[in-house]
Amino acid sequence: xxxxxxxxxxxxxxxxxxxxxxxxxxxxxxxxxxxxxxxxxxxxxxxxxxxxxxxxxxxxxxxxxxxxxxxxxxxxxxxxxxxxxxxxxxxxxxxxxxxxxxxxxxxxxxxxxxxxxxxxxxxxxxxxxxxxxxxxxxxxxxxxxxxxxxxxxxxxxxxxxxxxxxxxxxxxxxxxxxxxxxxxxxxxxxxxxxxxxxxxxxxxxxxxxxxxxxxxxxxxxxxxxxxxxxxxxxxxxxxxxxxxxxxxxxxxxxxxxxxxxxxxxxxxxxxxxxxxxxxxxxxxxxxxxxxxxxxxxxxxxxxxxxxxxxxxxxxxxxxxxxxxxxxxxxxxxxxxxx
Amino acid sequence: xxxxxxxxxxxxxxxxxxxxxxxxxxxxxxxxxxxxxxxxxxxxxxxxxxxxxxxxxxxxxxxxxxxxxxxxxxxxxxxxxxxxxxxxxxxxxxxxxxxxxxxxxxxxxxxxxxxxxxxxxxxxxxxxxxxxxxxxxxxxxxxxxxxxxxxxxxxxxxxxxxxxxxxxxxxxxxxxxxxxxxxxxxxxxxxxxxxxxxxxxxxxxxxxxxxxxxxxxxxxxxxxxxxxxxxxxxxxxxxxxxxxxxxxxxxxxxxxxxxxxxxxxxxxxxxxxxxxxxxxxxxxxxxxxxxxxxxxxxxxxxxxxxxxxxxxxxxxxxxxxxxxxxxxxxxxxxxxxxxx
Numbered sequence: 001x002x003x004x005x006x007x008x009x010x011x012x013x014x015x016x017x018x019x020x021x022x023x024x025x026x027x028x029x030x031x032x033x034x035x036x037x038x039x040x041x042x043x044x045x046x047x048x049x050x051x052x053x054x055x056x057x058x059x060x061x062x063x064x065x066x067x068x069x070x071x072x073x074x075x076x077x078x079x080x081x082x083x084x085x086x087x088x089x090x091x092x093x094x095x096x097x098x099x100x101x102x103x104x105x106x107x108x109x110x111x112x113x114x115x116x117x118x119x120x121x122x123x124x125x126x127x128x129x130x131x132x133x134x135x136x137x138x139x140x141x142x143x144x145x146x147x148x149x150x151x152x153x154x155x156x157x158x159x160x161x162x163x164x165x166x167x168x169x170x171x172x173x174x175x176x177x178x179x180x181x182x183x184x185x186x187x188x189x190x191x192x193x194x195x196x197x198x199x200x201x202x203x204x205x206x207x208x209x210x211x212x213x214x215x216x217x218x219x220x221x222x223x224x225x226x227x228x229x230x231x232x233x234x235x236x237x238x239x240x241x242x243x244x245x246x247x248x249x250x251x252x253x254x255x256x257x258x259x260x261x262x263x264x265x266x267x268x269x270x271x272x273x274x275x276x277x278x279x280x281x282x283x284x285x286x287x288x289x290x291x292x293x294x295x296x297x298x299x300x301x302x303x304x305x306x307x308x309x310x311x312x313x314x315x316x317x318x319x320x321x322x323x324x325x326x327x328x329x330x331x332x333x334x335x336x337x338x
Numbered sequence: 339x340x341x342x343x344x345x346x347x348x349x350x351x352x353x354x355x356x357x358x359x360x361x362x363x364x365x366x367x368x369x370x371x372x373x374x375x376x377x378x379x380x381x382x383x384x385x386x387x388x389x390x391x392x393x394x395x396x397x398x399x400x401x402x403x404x405x406x407x408x409x410x411x412x413x414x415x416x417x418x419x420x421x422x423x424x425x426x427x428x429x430x431x432x433x434x435x436x437x438x439x440x441x442x443x444x445x446x447x448x449x450x451x452x453x454x455x456x457x458x459x460x461x462x463x464x465x466x467x468x469x470x471x472x473x474x475x476x477x478x479x480x481x482x483x484x485x486x487x488x489x490x491x492x493x494x495x496x497x498x499x500x501x502x503x504x505x506x507x508x509x510x511x512x513x514x515x516x517x518x519x520x521x522x523x524x525x526x527x528x529x530x531x532x533x534x535x536x537x538x539x540x541x542x543x544x545x546x547x548x549x550x551x552x553x554x555x556x557x558x559x560x561x562x563x564x565x566x567x568x569x570x571x572x573x574x575x576x577x578x579x580x581x582x583x584x585x586x587x588x589x590x591x592x593x594x595x596x597x598x599x600x601x602x603x604x605x606x607x608x609x610x611x612x613x614x615x616x617x618x619x620x621x622x623x624x625x626x627x628x629x630x631x632x633x634x635x636x637x638x639x640x641x642x643x644x645x646x647x648x649x650x651x652x653x654x655x656x657x658x659x660x661x662x663x664x665x666x667x668x669x670x671x672x673x674x675x676x677x678x
């Protein structure tokens with residue numbers, strides 16, 4: 001609730017300000033500030049209807065007449081001031097005054113530049129600077145920015161102030177200009193034409209074909225990715241199944257441990273892994289080519305010894321189980337491949 | 339003494355011979371083992387190698403270790419068959435005399451006959467020797483001379499090719515092994531051969547070998563005993579038959595050699611005599627290993643020395659024999675799977 005109340009108060013104040021300022025201007029006119037050394041704390045303003053006279057002086061020409069209309073009678077010499085355009089300003093505009101630093105036609109120095117800062121509710125003075133023109137005359141350049149938005153056409157006065165030059169005080173007269181709001185407060189009353197109109201919706205473009213194309217391409221991309229992933233999986237599965245010991249494991253599935261085929265299938269798997277027909281004397285080639293089987297070296301050597309006894313020797317009780325061995329070998333092979 | 343014990347004693351003796359020979363010849367353990375195998379398989383050996391690698395030394399060491407008489411002949415272009423059989427001269431009384439030549443001189447006591455540089459001898463000499471090798475007999479003076487205990491070692495110098503008579507394929511087939519004796523590669527052996535003065539005096543070196551470790555005249559009997567005592571299983575027979583087939587038609591066994599058209603490579607594979615020599619030698623390997631049955635490794639151990647010179651290539655490839663034969667045997671060993 002509180003922010004709302006505060007906003008309402010601010011709004012009413014803003015509406016009242018032109019009147020209040022007009023009164024203030026009148027007061028200032030009635031009581032001339034004698035011997036003021038500091039600039040007036042606030043700029044004066046007059047709403048358009050109350051301030052009937054607009055300054056006639058053009059910004060390009062010196063306007064002693066304009067200064068003559070200044071409400072306060074300045075004590076001491078009055079500076080020659082080049083004023084900017086006095087009308088057609090609105091919030092944010094920059095107004096530049098050029099003050100000739102000369103007393104009675106003689107150039108003078110300025111030891112201290114006027115301070116920048118807020119001038120009343122309307123204006124902000126930028127840091128002042130000095131400028132020398134083509135004729136060698138020195139000017140004080142003062143930039144004022146209009147920082148408040150007037151609700152109606154309003155006359156705003158830059159207050160008079162005094163410059164302390166090397167050769168004594170130099171009066172800069174007050175100057176009045178008009179400022180207008182950017183938009184009228186209420187353009188039309190009623191008829192549904194509220195001051196602030198809602199945003200007009202942009203015309204809807206037909207996106208159906210776009211959506212269809214997007215769907216189509218996403219579908220195709222998805223299908224492609226799926227196919228690629230599937231192919232990868234299929235290839236891995238196939239190569240895993242084609243590995244020597246994986247193949248031997250499948251062959252051995254339907255065989256018993258003492259079936260000669262089982263032993264021979266395991267021999268072929270060893271041969272394929274080593275790339276050569278292996279016998280006990282050449283077993284080292286297996287471990288050179290596939291060192292990951294080294295942990296099973298003892299089992300593999302026992303298998304070869306048992307196989308030699310079985311196929312070439314006097315038989316004897318074979319201790320090895322080809323099925324158990326092929327399981328262990330296939331496990332290592334799978335781990336190594338992945 | 340039971341036959342098993344007898345075989346065991348002979349095996350110990352065979353290993354002792356090997357150890358003794360190794361005292362005189364270092365860095366040639368493979369060659370020493372194969373010569374020992376040939377000795378107990380009653381096969382002849384063709385040694386091939388560079389000049390001065392110790393071919394004569396190893397043979398003299400063997401001759402001393404096994405006992406019996408040793409004879410040596412140098413092959414030359416003008417050597418005639420008769421020079422091996424008899425020797426004619428005029429004696430002190432001015433009478434012409436004929437005496438038995440180097441082959442007949444020792445009679446049946448001849449155990450080691452070393453024919454140096456056999457490829458320098460004329461084919462006539464070679465064929466005389468081939469008969470002596472195959473039948474262990476020679477006809478001379480109207481009768482046959484027998485050398486039942488003789489083992490022939492021939493040596494072929496592979497450096498020179500001029501004024502040489504290459505051995506015919508039938509001649510090479512009669513050698514059980516063709517061994518390639520190479521300069522040792524092991525640096526410590528090479529250093530010893532050059533700097534150890536013990537290896538400089540060959541006669542002194544041979545004297546370190548214990549003489550007559552076995553009764554050489556019983557070798558034939560014990561060799562036959564060994565052959566009977568070592569058996570070959572069915573799987574082993576299949577393996578050897580595969581090897582034989584592969585030597586005749588390697589392409590059928592997926593054997594490939596770079597730059598060689600396998601279908602046009604083989605002129606003739608191993609002969610039946612070659613295969614029987616292979617099996618005889620393999621049985622001795624098994625026996626030396628203390629087994630009474632053959633294993634594929636027994637055959638593989640001697641395959642390069644037995645089969646390498648028994649496979650005959652078409653003329654296109656014959657010039658590259660050494661290189662292709664090695665690759666072929668290595669491929670046969672790698673590709674023929676067993677047991678199956």
